[in-house]
Amino acid sequence: MLIFPLVWTIYLSLTNAQGSVRAPKSFIGFDNYIDVLTDTERFWPAVGRTLVFTVGVLIAQMVLGMCIALLLRRSFRGQGIVRVAILLPLVATPVAVGMMWRLIFDPNIGPANYLLSFVGLGPFSWLAGERTALPTTMLIDVWQWTPMVALILLAGLTSLSDEVDEAAAIDGASTWQRFWFVTLPLVWPSVLVALLLRGIDALKTFDILYATKGRGGGSFHEVETLNVYAYGLSFDYNEYGVASTVLILFFALIIAAMLALTSRTKER
Template sequence: MTTVINRQRNGRSSFSQWANKHRKWVLAAPAMLFVALLIAFPVGWTLYLSFTDASGSVRAPADFIGLENYASVLTDTDRFWPAVGRTVLFTGGALLFEMILGMCIALLLWRPFRGEKWVRIAILLPLVATPVAVGMMWRLIFDPQMGFANQLLSWFGLPPQPWLSGQESALTTLIFVDIWQWTPMVVLILLAGLTSLSDEPDEASRVDGANAWQRFWYITFPLVMPTFITAILLRGIDALKTFDILYATKGKGGGSFNEVETLNVYAYGLSFDYNKYGQSSTVLILFFMMIIGCIWLLTARKKRSES
């Protein structure tokens, strides 16, 4: 009896020692498991649907058809590949200007100045509104008949523009709207990275006679590069999956001629407008793989910059 009790005590002691040694994993395990299940089930179910001909009703029986959906989607040059191009163009255009403007504004806010608090509050105002509200607001501003944008052009003697109603200008206009709303988020991230930097390298470069551009390009920017890549990663993923602004301003199909139809809008239309759940799931899986690839590339670049 004493031997059994001693073994139980030794077992509890060894488990306590192991748990104490790996306490950060033990304490985080329930939350990690819960998040993993939340991610694994939707992705797994979507992957399963992508191999079926599910359509019509969510309760209708679906047959396994293998890679037919993937072959059909990947050979669709009318809707899928143009949607891929618009997704890349929207994300790349918005991200490029947001990173440049975000860095410039963050550098201006880096050093203390009078009224700094009020300027920061004003810059962060676009983040307060929801994307749908922002989309509706800019839809009114860019209205060809009564919008303020064309009225402003008329004051300078310029002809009115179609803005959101034009096939060529709609996507560019929405890129501008995205830049207006989400540049403040980039500013916050980069400003946090800049404020964490030491002043010694900058002061040493001043002593050596470096001008402002040389100090930024050779001192500040390399030091803030990990934060810069983090901002690209966070904002890039968010821009890739933009849906609400596009749908709020252009409606179904990204407009009458699909002029702003990205992969998100395309997948939404397949699922909720045409009830083609199998093809919609295929588009979402391909889109998911694209996002994972972008994350992998940016994470690898960040590790190289930190090493």
């Protein structure tokens, strides 16, 4: 299930396969890799967008997820309703979420600009703008997947004993000091698990980007990440050899990120 697709993709990346999967193809060695790695027009900008998207959503989701987890850690009235409401974005599929936010951010009929007009802001291009499209898709991803991060961190927080925190409070530590020097080190394994799961998933994001911007990540490729780029090469242009090369390089990037986070986990 795993080895054959990987080996077949590696094989295709070493050929000039295009037009049709059954079409004759020739072995060309590492020519595709040279062409892709020297492509400063599409490939490297896609790498940059992939990294910006991943790092940006990870930072936002970890900060917001920790804040939500800390709020939900203590019991309060209506806690069950609040938890269900926060977890609702996880129920919807990414494609449905993308289509929903595409309507919300529509520059003509979307409610986003309409609501901002009451406070004298906007109108903004949101998904239609060349510079605003990527941050907007990042916002959508943060909205959907922050609850999952909060859920993981909440599981780690609820397993902690209150005695250490109470002892630090008695010794005169402030709320921030207790969080930074007591709570965060104790819950760090859960933080790394959330980073690992969401980091790999954010690198592979495709559904939301394609649902909101379509082919090529938009007219100016403003949200074209490596996933979107490889999809376009395969199904829009039928360049299977080049697409396989991009996917192998993308796979190597994911493995490198996973190994980096895993080694960090072992160190902690």
